[in-house]
Amino acid sequence: MTREITLSQAVNEAIAEEMRRDETVILVGEDVAEAGTPFKVLSGLVEEFGTDRVIDTPIAEPGFMGIAVGAAMTGLRPIVDLMFGDFLYLVMDQLCNQAAKTHYMSGGKLNVPLVLRTNLGATRRSAAQHSQSLHALVAHIPGLKVAMPSSAYEAKGLLKAAIRDDNPVVIFEDKLMYQDKAPVPEEEYLLPLGEAAILREGLEVTLIGTSSMRQVCEKAAEILEADGISAEVVDPRTLVPLDEGTILGSVRKTSRAIVVDEGHQNFGVTAEIAARISEKAFYHLDAPVIRMGAMDVPVPFSPALEDLTVPTPEAVAANARALVRGVPVHAL
């Protein structure tokens, strides 16, 4: 049986189910208890699990991230709530020098089973320090897994898998998607980290979209269908591990690819995926692989500018049309 729930409810259910299943799972962050975070995602959890396990912290991101790493090394499974993805910069040492490296540097003898839940996404009119999509920074660091749920279904399944993973996983939810509904099974399910999904089959171009860019790609595919162009849409679901097999299989079939992601385009996720396609599916390609990331500027406040910085379905469709028709695409 499935029912429609919001991404926010999906996250809430995933945490509640895992906290019931495993009493070492704790939740740590700013205003996670009574307030349930400013995104209202965690409401009700403190009532069920109490303040011993749903823990409000002071505003001290480096501090509580360090505490989570230590607790994870010594028997707990913390879920850290980082209110905005932009605050990743504050936790980088604990996340990248400590959590990411401990398993490896201890010769595999120590685990750090923690989940860092945070978010990404612009166009909320919150300016440059509350609008960033910083998953590429984290994906760059060996030892960290990175999940990018693209709907309520993925949000629940990936989070449950992340909580059960024995080493650090960072999950980025799109903050504009918390109220979006999607069908989610009532029965328990997990989505393994490292399995992409083909959401729409097509023959002429592969659109690879992460997080909410999946919906952008799906809308682009509809526009293209009206033009008589058949597009396939792939959601990688996790960046690390990356399901290369599914992506390369799709591109070998369609011979063209556009990679769409809300992180900055320079040195970003789109570049990495495009490079892997170019290296490993080169002889199947009929056109250059196109990257479409967020404009390489700090996110401007004014809506008139902010809306221009993020890829749109129309822009993706326009690039796809050009690729299929053999017109050169002047990528940014």
Add this chain to the structure above:
Amino acid sequence: MASSTSNIQPDDEVLIEMYRRMLLIRKSEEQLFRDVKLGRTPGQVHLSDGQEAVAVGICANLDDRDQITSTHRGHGHYLAKGGDVNAMFAEVYGKAEGICRGMGGSMHVADFSKGIVGANGIVGAGLGIATGAGLANQLEGEGRVAVCFFGDGAANQGSLMESLNISSLWRLPVLFVCENNGFSEFSPSDTVTSGVISDRAKPFGIPVWNIDGNDVVEVWRTALEAVDHCRSGAGPAFIEARTYRYSGHFSAEAMVLSTPYRSDEEIQAWRARDPVARTRALIIDRGAADATACERMEMEVDACVEGAVAFGEAGTAPDPGTAEQLMRMGS
């Protein structure tokens, strides 16, 4: 020190000017709150209504050469330090005529010509920046002072310790002003903060004042002494001012919270100690001005805010070329 040791009073002119500034902040923010509800501003705002005496009492002791760093709750600091109200409204409305050309919005109002080094979206970020301004001031040797406004929540960032240690060690002219409004977002301070915040500065040998932040005269008098200490080259100083924000953490909180995190009685108790009303009463009490003169001032401020709304509304959307141009200049 519980409060300032002296009992010096601001003269009438200073008191009246402080009242005018507090009114301008209060009325501007009330307007911005309405603007959010009307959809006239993109995004949300963090209001400082109830906290005006801290910003104004401190900044009355500064001039344009002195710098301040502000917070996410920054309209009051900006206006208290002499920031232009028209340009602030245009900024919050996202217009090209805004003080930051529409690039920053409410959380990032800044004006370097007035020493307003910037509001900030990152809680605690101003601590290091103000200390850095203190270093620049020390090397320049002209007696400028950098003031860091930060919240009780921000006081729990480790960078407070780093900034206190460095500024004391190097005797930097930095005045730390902790606006203790009792909340760290929706968490009451006592659930997230251990001990008395201003005590944190004492082991570094930094002079500390713990004052009523709703009494503009007490803030002014304390700042007079503290700024003087910093300017004289004796190193940093620390003021903790107890105050309260009536409108809560931010303009959309009623929508995100299922249960209120503070009581109506608490809000009313603080309203009874309203800094703006107290200053008005003091002015009349002292005979610095009469009720008619106060009313005239209030109407002038209303007109000023109306003018700012009109200026902001008449503003234009920033040109798409601006973003890229700014990046090229920055690289």
